[in-house]
Amino acid sequence: MNWIAIAVTFKLALLTAAVLLVIGLPIAYWLTFSKWRWKFIVESVVALPLVLPPTVLGFYILVAIGPHSPVGRFYSDVVGHPLPFTFEGLLLASILYSLPFAVQPFAAAFAQVDHRLIEASWTLGVSKFNTFFRLIAPLSTAGLITGAVLSFAHTLGEFGVVLMVGGNIEGETRTVSIDIYDEVQALNYAGAAKTSLLLLAVSYGVLLLVYAMNRKVWVVWPQR
Amino acid sequence: MAATLTVDCRKTFPGRFTAAAQLTLPLDPPRVLILFGPSGSGKTTLLRCLAGLEWPEEGRIQFGSTTWVNVGGNIRLSPQTRRIGYMPQDYALFPTHTVSGNIEYGLSDLPTAVRQERVRELITLLQLQGLEEAKPAQLSGGQQQRVALARAIARRPQLLLLDEPLSALDAPTRSRLSGELRALLTQLQIPSVVVTHDWAEALTLGDVIAVMQGGRILQFGSPQDVFSKPANAEVAQIVGIETVVQGHVVANDNGLATVSVSGITLKALGTDVKGSAVYVCIRAEDVLLEQAGSGVTSARNHLSGLVTEMLPQGVLVTVTVDCGFPLRVVITRGAREELDLKIDSAVVAAIKAGAVHLVPRSV
Numbered sequence: 147m148n149w150i151a152i153a154v155t156f157k158l159a160l161l162t163a164a165v166l167l168v169i170g171l172p173i174a175y176w177l178t179f180s181k182w183r184w185k186f187i188v189e190s191v192v193a194l195p196l197v198l199p200p201t202v203l204g205f206y207i208l209v210a211i212g213p214h215s216p217v218g219r220f221y222s223d224v225v226g227h228p229l230p231f232t233f234e235g236l237l238l239a240s241i242l243y244s245l246p247f248a249v250q251p252f253a254a255a256f257a258q259v260d261h262r263l264i265e266a267s268w269t270l271g272v273s274k275f276n277t278f279f280r281l282i283a284p285l286s287t288a289g290l291i292t293g294a295v296l297s298f299a300h301t302l303g304e305f306g307v308v309l310m311v312g313g314n315i316e317g318e319t320r321t322v323s324i325d326i327y328d329e330v331q332a333l334n335y336a337g338a339a340k341t342s343l344l345l346l347a348v349s350y351g352v353l354l355l356v357y358a359m360n361r362k363v364w365v366v367w368p369q370r
Numbered sequence: 371m372a373a374t375l376t377v378d379c380r381k382t383f384p385g386r387f388t389a390a391a392q393l394t395l396p397l398d399p400p401r402v403l404i405l406f407g408p409s410g411s412g413k414t415t416l417l418r419c420l421a422g423l424e425w426p427e428e429g430r431i432q433f434g435s436t437t438w439v440n441v442g443g444n445i446r447l448s449p450q451t452r453r454i455g456y457m458p459q460d461y462a463l464f465p466t467h468t469v470s471g472n473i474e475y476g477l478s479d480l481p482t483a484v485r486q487e488r489v490r491e492l493i494t495l496l497q498l499q500g501l502e503e504a505k506p507a508q509l510s511g512g513q514q515q516r517v518a519l520a521r522a523i524a525r526r527p528q529l530l531l532l533d534e535p536l537s538a539l540d541a542p543t544r545s546r547l548s549g550e551l552r553a554l555l556t557q558l559q560i561p562s563v564v565v566t567h568d569w570a571e572a573l574t575l576g577d578v579i580a581v582m583q584g585g586r587i588l589q590f591g592s593p594q595d596v597f598s599k600p601a602n603a604e605v606a607q608i609v610g611i612e613t614v615v616q617g618h619v620v621a622n623d624n625g626l627a628t629v630s631v632s633g634i635t636l637k638a639l640g641t642d643v644k645g646s647a648v649y650v651c652i653r654a655e656d657v658l659l660e661q662a663g664s665g666v667t668s669a670r671n672h673l674s675g676l677v678t679e680m681l682p683q684g685v686l687v688t689v690t691v692d693c694g695f696p697l698r699v700v701i702t703r704g705a706r707e708e709l710d711l712k713i714d715s716a717v718v719a720a721i722k723a724g725a726v727h728l729v730p731r732s733v
Contacts, residue, residue, distance in 0.1 A: 262462040265423050268449040269456035270476030271525060280475075284466045 147340050150317050151325040158233070158321060159301040162240040163294045166248035169241075170293060174252030175278065193246045200243065204310025207239045211311075236312035236319050243307045244297040251296060255289020256282060292356050299352040303345060373397040375529065375561065379429030379439065381415055389415045389585035395578065397434060400561040404576035404593075406569070407608055412585035413565040414459075417531050420563060421456045422449035433529065455522035455530040455560070460538055461514050463506035463521070469493075470502045473520045492520040495554075511539045512547055519551075523558060530555075530562040536571060548574045549730055556732060569611055573597070573649050573729040581605050593731075594649070598696070603683075612654040612688070612698035616731065619646045626670075626723060634694035637670035638726035648728040654688060654700035656725035661709055662716040669720035673697065677715045680706070691719050 177189055195203055211218045211229040222228045229235040259282050267277040283290065305323040312319030314328070322345055329338035375397055380390040389412035395403050405413035418424040420431065422438070425446060431439040438447045449456075463472050470489050477485045493499055496516040506514055515535065522530060535551060536544045552574050555562055566572050572579055572593065579596045581589045588608070589601040597614035600606035617631035619642045627640045631650055642648055658667075662674060675693030687706050689699045697719055701709075711717070 260462065262458050262460070263464060265421075265449070266456065266458060266462040266464075266521075267475070269421055269423070269452075269454055270521070271450050271453070272476060272478070273450060276478075281464060281466075 147337070147344070148320075148322075148325045151320050151322050152341075152344070154233070154317065154319070155302055155321040155323075158237060158240055159298045161237055162244055162301040163248070163298040165237070165241050166244060166297045167290070167294050170245065170248035170252050170297075171278075171283075171290075173245075174249045174256060174293075175282075177249065178253045178256040192249050195243050196246050200304065200306025201310055203243060204239060204307040207242060207307070207311050211235055211238065230311060231313040231315065231319060233312075233318050236308060239307050239311040240301045240304060243304060244300045247300045248293040248297040251289045251293035252286070255286035255292075258289075259285045288359055291359060295352050295356050299349050302348060373434040374432075375420075375434075376430075376432040377416070377420070379419060379426035379431060379441075381419060381424055381426045383415075387412070387415075387585060389419075391416050391580075391582070391585070391587050393580055393587055393590060395561065395563075397561045400559050401577040402555050402562045402564060402575055404572045404579045405563060405565045405582055406567070406572045406576075406579050406596075407582035408567055411582040413567075413582050414533055415585070416582070417533055417563060417565050420529070421454055421531050422447060422452055423456075453525065453528050455525065455527035457518045457522045457530075457532045457535060459534045461506075461518035463514055463517055465506055468503050468505060469498060469509070469517050472506065472517055473524050475521060476525045488524060492524055496520045512543045515539065515547065519554070523560070527560060530558070530560045532562065532564045534565055534567070537566070537568070545570075551575060552730070552732060569597070569609060569651075570727070570729050573614070573651070573731065577732075581608055583608055597649075597651070598698075610653070611651045611727075612700070613650075613652040613696070615650050615695045617648055617650045619644055619648060619728070627728060629726070629728065632694045634673060636673075636721070636726055637723040638728050639724050640728035642728050642730060646728075647731050649731050651727040651729060652697065652721060652725060654698045656721060657697065657699040658720040659689065659691070659699055659701055659705070659709060659711075660718045660720060662718055667720050668722070670723040671719075671721040671726065673719045673721070675717060675719065677711055677713055677717060680711065680713070691717060693719055 173192065177185065208230055209215065211221065213219060213222060213228050218229055263281060264277060267281050272280065303323055308319065308321050308324055314320050314324055322341055326338045326341050329341065375395040378392045380388065382388045387410070391412065395401060405416060407413050415424060419426050426439060426441060428441050430437065430441065437445050438452060439445060464475060467475060473492050474485050474489045477488060480488070493502060496519060498513065498516055498520065501509065501513060506517065509517065536548055539547060548571055555575065564575055576593050579591065579593050580587045581596055583604060589596050589605045594614050594616065597609050597611050600609055615631050617629040619627050620630045620635065621628040622642065622644055625639060625641055627638050627642055629636045629638055629648060629650055636650060638650065658669065673693035675691040675697065677689055678692045678696070679690040681688045682703065685703055686700050687703055689701060689711065691697045691699060699719060
């Protein structure tokens with residue numbers, strides 16, 4: 147088994163889940179509680195990675211962070227090397243790709259918090275910010291874990307986006323799914339089988355955790 | 371000028387309902403204002419405007435020298451900055467926090483020792499000893515209500531807002547707790563606004579009553595005035611109790627109370643002990659009129675008096691009899707003719723003891 151690829155993959159998935167836990171919370175909070183009438187526009191943007199082919203998403207990210215875009219130029223001016231085909235570039239792409247997998251469970255959990263509790267907290271002099279951390283987040287634990295775990299699991303298996311944005315650099319951007327593809331291309335089915343089994347086991351284990359832990363938040367299947 | 375709470379605002383829920391209320395409540399000495407009316411009359415909306423949870427689209431709310439809302443001047447004070455104690459209808463206790471945790475939730479800016487002392491004080495005041503570590507789900511309705519009250523008053527609010535404080539409780543608990551709540555409000559000396567649709571609760575708790583219907587305040591005054599002298603037929607219909615007079619219990623024999631009202635004694639069903647100050651409430655349709663000097667009935671109360679007023683309303687006539695206090699009676703036109711009632715006719719009003727309702731009042 148290609149342990150280097152496995153290490154890269156887990157590092158990528160952990161970092162993606164961690165970053166999404168930080169940036170996904172305010173996005174989900176806003177999507178849940180904003181009364182802006184055009185909110186659905188943002189909701190649709192956040193959900194885009196669910197339906198867009200990974201190659202299309204990867205293509206746009208590649209263009210957006212490439213040396214010809216202002217973002218790409220700014221990055222290479224500051225850091226000294228361009229963003230595409232690096233681990234950082236791959237991380238950015240993974241975050242965008244997994245965004246709905248984190249934000250949707252977060253938002254679903256926030257929406258289940260009884261609004262009267264939130265109002266009670268406000269009238270007790272507790273700011274909106276502190277109300278979030280003292281009341282809403284503890285009441286949404288299951289949804290927060292679900293979002294983090296799903297974005298982790300989703301990143302483990304990503305292929306199209308990695309290929310487009312990360313390339314296939316050993317120890318840097320070669321992830322498990324790419325490794326499996328390479329093994330199959332080299333007709334090394336035994337190697338591909340081992341790595342595939344590992345990925346299957348981890349993915350299944352992660353989903354077991356999510357479903358066992360919460361029976362309330364909508365994950366993939368609607369509750370009966 | 372003495373400090374007042376002044377409200378003059380309008381809140382519209384498009385397609386449903388507009389609440390437009392004006393009222394002035396003196397804050398010193400602190401009084402309990404009751405917002406009274408049927409469901410959908412706008413009481414809760416007004417309360418939520420006071421709490422800062424609804425924003426009126428027009429008007430202003432002034433609390434003493436502080437402007438809470440001035441739509442024209444673009445002032446909108448958040449609920450956090452109003453220093454209020456708000457208790458929503460179903461209490462909204464935080465399920466993840468213990469009883470102590472709920473009570474101290476709003477006190478996080480205090481030093482730990484002060485905070486713990488305050489929590490202990492409130493646990494004692496509201497008789498929650500032994501329940502400090504319990505979660506809300508483990509509490510009875512009455513206990514939840516007391517925790518919600520403790521949480522609301524923990525920060526020593528300058529205005530207490532209670533939305534149907536007793537309606538989530540079963541009837542026996544409700545009548546027990548309404549007395550306790552009245553005692554607590556008297557002890558706290560915080561200006562309070564209480565929403566209720568229950569006339570007994572309104573009489574028990576209130577110093578001032580605002581009767582609401584269709585988003586407007588129809589009448590504003592002392593409980594006795596509002597109930598006995600409704601400003602118009604709409605108010606009369608909402609309050610539904612035509613005679614409310616002050617009395618006090620002079621004896622109680624196994625639940626049959628003897629009440630003295632302006633020198634007249636009445637029998638009523640009630641557990642109120644000797645010496646209790648009460649409102650005596652009698653519905654006009656529960657009173658029978660007889661010609662003076664006629665026979666004996668099973669009714670426990672026979673009050674002689676003179677007819678002072680007769681107001682025909684459709685097939686019915688509302689008759690006021692002065693029998694030591696003004697008693698309102700509703701009879702049919704036919705009955706009036708049979709009894710040959712005129713102003714100053716002598717009559718006897720018969721009331722069953724069970725139709726005389728006693729509501730405790732503050733002295």
